[in-house]
Amino acid sequence: MIPTIKNSKWLPLCDVPVLDPSSWRQVIVQNVREGDRIAALFGCTHNASVPVRLYALLARDGQGTLSVLCTDVEKDYPSLTPECPQAHWFEREIFEQWNIIPQGHQWLKPIRFHAPYASSTKTSPPIGEADFFQLLGNEIHEVAVGPVHAGVIEPGHFRFQCHGEDVYHLEISLGYQHRAIEHSLIGGPNKRTLPYMETLAGDTTVGHTTAYCQLVESLAGCTVSSPLLRLRAIALECERLANHIGDLGALAGDVGFLPTASFCGRIRGDFLNLTAELCGSRLGRGFIRPGGVAFELDTSAFHGICERLTSVSHDARSAIDLLWNTASVVARFENTGTLSQAAARDLGLVGLAARASGVKIDVRKDFPCGAYADEPFPVQWGEKGDVYSRAYLRWLEILQSIHFIIDKQERFVPNAVQTQIGNLQPSSLAVSLVEGWRGEICHVGLTDDQGKFAHYKIIDPSFHNWFGLAMAMRNQLISDFPLCNKSFNLSYCGHDL
Amino acid sequence: MISLSFAVTFVSSLAVAPLYLSIINKTKAFFAGRQGPPLLQPYIDIWKLLNKGAVYSKTTTSILFVSPVIGLGCLIIATAFLPVGRTPSIFAFDGDFIVLAYLFALMRFFFIIAALDTGSSFEGMGASREAYFATLTEVAFILGLAAMAKKTGTLCLSGMLTQISGEMWKQSGGILALTASSLFIVLLSECARIPIDDPNTHLELTMIHEVMVLDHSGPDFALIHYLSCLKFWIIGSVLVRMVLPATVHSAWLDQAMVFAAVAGIAVAVGLIESSMARLKLNTVPQLLVGASTLSALALLLGLR
Numbered sequence: 001m002i003p004t005i006k007n008s009k010w011l012p013l014c015d016v017p018v019l020d021p022s023s024w025r026q027v028i029v030q031n032v033r034e035g036d037r038i039a040a041l042f043g044c045t046h047n048a049s050v051p052v053r054l055y056a057l058l059a060r061d062g063q064g065t066l067s068v069l070c071t072d073v074e075k076d077y078p079s080l081t082p083e084c085p086q087a088h089w090f091e092r093e094i095f096e097q098w099n100i101i102p103q104g105h106q107w108l109k110p111i112r113f114h115a116p117y118a119s120s121t122k123t124s125p126p127i128g129e130a131d132f133f134q135l136l137g138n139e140i141h142e143v144a145v146g147p148v149h150a151g152v153i154e155p156g157h158f159r160f161q162c163h164g165e166d167v168y169h170l171e172i173s174l175g176y177q178h179r180a181i182e183h184s185l186i187g188g189p190n191k192r193t194l195p196y197m198e199t200l201a202g203d204t205t206v207g208h209t210t211a212y213c214q215l216v217e218s219l220a221g222c223t224v225s226s227p228l229l230r231l232r233a234i235a236l237e238c239e240r241l242a243n244h245i246g247d248l249g250a251l252a253g254d255v256g257f258l259p260t261a262s263f264c265g266r267i268r269g270d271f272l273n274l275t276a277e278l279c280g281s282r283l284g285r286g287f288i289r290p291g292g293v294a295f296e297l298d299t300s301a302f303h304g305i306c307e308r309l310t311s312v313s314h315d316a317r318s319a320i321d322l323l324w325n326t327a328s329v330v331a332r333f334e335n336t337g338t339l340s341q342a343a344a345r346d347l348g349l350v351g352l353a354a355r356a357s358g359v360k361i362d363v364r365k366d367f368p369c370g371a372y373a374d375e376p377f378p379v380q381w382g383e384k385g386d387v388y389s390r391a392y393l394r395w396l397e398i399l400q401s402i403h404f405i406i407d408k409q410e411r412f413v414p415n416a417v418q419t420q421i422g423n424l425q426p427s428s429l430a431v432s433l434v435e436g437w438r439g440e441i442c443h444v445g446l447t448d449d450q451g452k453f454a455h456y457k458i459i460d461p462s463f464h465n466w467f468g469l470a471m472a473m474r475n476q477l478i479s480d481f482p483l484c485n486k487s488f489n490l491s492y493c494g495h496d497l
Numbered sequence: 498m499i500s501l502s503f504a505v506t507f508v509s510s511l512a513v514a515p516l517y518l519s520i521i522n523k524t525k526a527f528f529a530g531r532q533g534p535p536l537l538q539p540y541i542d543i544w545k546l547l548n549k550g551a552v553y554s555k556t557t558t559s560i561l562f563v564s565p566v567i568g569l570g571c572l573i574i575a576t577a578f579l580p581v582g583r584t585p586s587i588f589a590f591d592g593d594f595i596v597l598a599y600l601f602a603l604m605r606f607f608f609i610i611a612a613l614d615t616g617s618s619f620e621g622m623g624a625s626r627e628a629y630f631a632t633l634t635e636v637a638f639i640l641g642l643a644a645m646a647k648k649t650g651t652l653c654l655s656g657m658l659t660q661i662s663g664e665m666w667k668q669s670g671g672i673l674a675l676t677a678s679s680l681f682i683v684l685l686s687e688c689a690r691i692p693i694d695d696p697n698t699h700l701e702l703t704m705i706h707e708v709m710v711l712d713h714s715g716p717d718f719a720l721i722h723y724l725s726c727l728k729f730w731i732i733g734s735v736l737v738r739m740v741l742p743a744t745v746h747s748a749w750l751d752q753a754m755v756f757a758a759v760a761g762i763a764v765a766v767g768l769i770e771s772s773m774a775r776l777k778l779n780t781v782p783q784l785l786v787g788a789s790t791l792s793a794l795a796l797l798l799g800l801r
Contacts, residue, residue: 141618141621142618143618143619143622143702144618145701145702150699150700150701151699151700165626165778165779252774254698254700254703255774255775256691256692256695256697256698256770256774256775257773257774257775258525258528258529258770258771259528259529259771259772261529262529262530262531263529263530326772326773326774328692328773328774328775328776329773329774331774331776331777331780332774332775332776332777336777477777477778477779478622478702479702479703479777479778480703480777480778481702481703482700482702482703
């Protein structure tokens, strides 16, 4: 029997069943066939007697349960990817980190180009130098973009196989931002842990910090008072608002539609300033803390925030409505970069990109935690999975977030008590899921017998979704790549860690 | 007297051409709620670039260096074919409108081979887009001018442009309107403006004209900046003389009116850029073929 836990709960490591590799594989394949999603799949060595233990965390969205199972492997194991494509990126990660070969994986190459964790060589392969999928033919040409880009964005390499203007295949090579964060977290929590969490992906500070706090709070067995949980949720929604409006502006800019692009730049600043009202940082740094939040908010300040939110939302509406009412913009957005629901499901996409393709998953609804557990959260979704769906869904989520924050006005209680965080439960495993603005943020923490982190696994939504972008680009015009890329707007450093 | 007014107009056209870019940018800034760059910004940019050194990649040959200079030569000659006020240019001859089209083509040819010379995949892509779209734009341009030649009964650009009057608009406004609409699309395409190209984008995968000149720097790049301004002036003033038949019978005032009216076209371009998105790359040919159709229709109506 596979044990299941809820979001932000822990279980003793000895309760996690250790299966043999083939039955471990069979259980995962079977559960995924029944509708589970692989939320995490990683290796670690916290026990000296086993070379590498592979953990799988399966999320059953409808029921809000997470099942954990593991297996011990030495050199190789039968790959999950052929029957379960969503495992492909995880298995490449396991191969890179532990030198364990998933036998039968069709495209095994590094994803971050760092030296293996457990190996005698300890040398990292030259970054970006690997075989790329190639198309052959007289009129085929290859376009390489990056890692240095023309705009002020993060580094990543894109390799297109094109026939004229049409893209047949895109391969994305990342790893340029790798900072070995997961490795640095081992032995924590310590003074450095929180700053690491806040800078995992600079645009998802609140999301990742909330995920971390939920995790340590569950391991420490502390309950955070509900007014503080509401403040956390408000900060998370403010982060979503600022990023979504910024993305809509950038999408308008990419098709050369100036009015919305210009207005959204300013409106994004207004939303960021709301976060600054909460904690003094526009990016939400220094706000979420284990046991509560670092700054309290009095009632009049919160009413002020709500008033400003209402007036900014009027500006946002007039700027964004222009997008849907301009035929030339809609023509560019529609039927561009379409990702089918089946592909989104098979690839295990999460968050906004998955919902735009009609996969109705949302951590706020499926694994409610904190303020989201107060009442059922209505999930929004799109249908076609094209750029238009992803853009329009952003707008729906903006409206929803504004409503969510303003709705909190009635039950607002100031000056709640912060909880002190105690020692973490030793030899345990805890899971924390948060719906960041990109999608599901998953943190898994394993503690040693001292209650310190033996292993800490972070899965940014970008980790699941980068391959979705590659699939969406098939049979598209290469000149539409920036538009498709922006419609996903994935994180490089969140992936590279 | 004629040669004096020609010389003054010729020199002042070359001097004010970058100002129109400023007018477009100011219009866009106004609609975006911004102040926009100062009016003299294009001049400042060109001056700044002229004072910089140029960087040449080792893979390039003298083609890269020569192409902007040839382009400048082409456009200066083209400017000389434009009439002054209502007086024909002193360089006018029968068939010079064909030369005008070929001067544009010659400049483009050198830009394209300079882009291919760099061996960059982006520039190759840009060159192929430029060649494809230019082929379609040229048809619209030449057919449009042919329609004008038929209507005015002269084969000389100066002749065509100085004969259009209010009377002609009354008699055959349809032909003139069709040609003018077609030429406006030609202007947008040739000057790499929205909806065909986006002059502001920094995304090399989506660029057409801009991506071809990525390897040019310093004085070469200054020339390219200047050339795109001059091209706007040339096509803009041809278009203006078609839609603005009024004349005050003074060469100076007529010419001043043309300068002012091209500014109106710059505002129109700015308005378009503030109100619509760029076309998807594979629908651009449809717009350009549409422009050719308008020109062809004008020609057919004229043959009737």
